[in-house]
Amino acid sequence: DAGITQSPRYKITETGRQVTLMCHQTWSHSYMFWYRQDLGHGLRLIYYSAAADITDKGEVPDGYVVSRSKTENFPLTLESATRSQTSVYFCASSTTGDRETQYFGPGTRLLVL
Amino acid sequence: GEDVEQSLFLSVREGDSSVINCTYTDSSSTYLYWYKQEPGAGLQLLTYIFSNMDMKQDQRLTVLLNKKDKHLSLRIADTQTGDSAIYFCAESITSNTGKLIFGQGTTLQVKP
Numbered sequence: 001d002a003g004i005t006q007s008p009r010y011k012i013t014e015t016g017r018q019v020t021l022m023c024h025q026t027w028s029h030s031y032m033f034w035y036r037q038d039l040g041h042g043l044r045l046i047y048y049s050a051a052a053d054i055t056d057k058g059e060v061p062d063g064y065v066v067s068r069s070k071t072e073n074f075p076l077t078l079e080s081a082t083r084s085q086t087s088v089y090f091c092a093s094s095t096t097g098d099r100e101t102q103y104f105g106p107g108t109r110l111l112v113l
Numbered sequence: 114g115e116d117v118e119q120s121l122f123l124s125v126r127e128g129d130s131s132v133i134n135c136t137y138t139d140s141s142s143t144y145l146y147w148y149k150q151e152p153g154a155g156l157q158l159l160t161y162i163f164s165n166m167d168m169k170q171d172q173r174l175t176v177l178l179n180k181k182d183k184h185l186s187l188r189i190a191d192t193q194t195g196d197s198a199i200y201f202c203a204e205s206i207t208s209n210t211g212k213l214i215f216g217q218g219t220t221l222q223v224k225p
Contacts, residue, residue, distance in 0.1 A: 042117075043201065048212060090156065104156040106153075106155045
């Protein structure tokens with residue numbers, strides 16, 4: 001089915017473990033984004049990618065790693081999860097950068113114990 | 114630095130108009146957006162306005178932009194219970210990177 005999907009939708013992990021959140025889009029959009037949503041902060045950009053093999057840091061990149069070997073996938077890895085990374089993570093994509101709609105995935109709810 | 118501020122909560126009665134306000138700091142913003150988030154879901158783009166416009170109307174939605182005061186508002190006419198959601202204001206700050214700066218979100222509660 002077309003669209004932007006995220007997996008898993010819910011994840012519980014422990015401090016220190018590595019976690020990878022997946023994002024997949026079927027539109028061949030060039031741009032992809034990872035945000036985290038926390039109460040009182042709205043959405044904050046973690047990383048974004050303008051195309052395959054091109055990534056750049058957003059507002060809150062520390063503790064996260066991304067890769068983009070294929071246009072359609074943009075996984076986000078927490079190399080050593082911390083409690084402060086408990087959040088809802090949203091992936092988004094758009095055809096280009098400015099002036100284009102960003103389409104959001106349904107989100108991944110991550111709890112780090 | 115860039116910052117987007119919104120009030121956190123608004124309660125209205127069904128059938129009334131809702132006005133959600135937003136202020137931003139970056140005068141180089143090119144586009145300003147309103148997104149809607151329903152419970153348990155991602156964000157859905159409602160509407161956007163280019164920075165050289167003052168107003169944009171789309172069915173029940175009216176966006177007003179005051180560039181001098183860096184103030185953006187979203188008016189929802191004839192508010193329905195289905196409009197209950199969190200509304201996010203966002204600004205696009207740098208051309209061709211697609212980076213958006215979001216406000217904290219305004220929770221709109223519509224009472225029957």
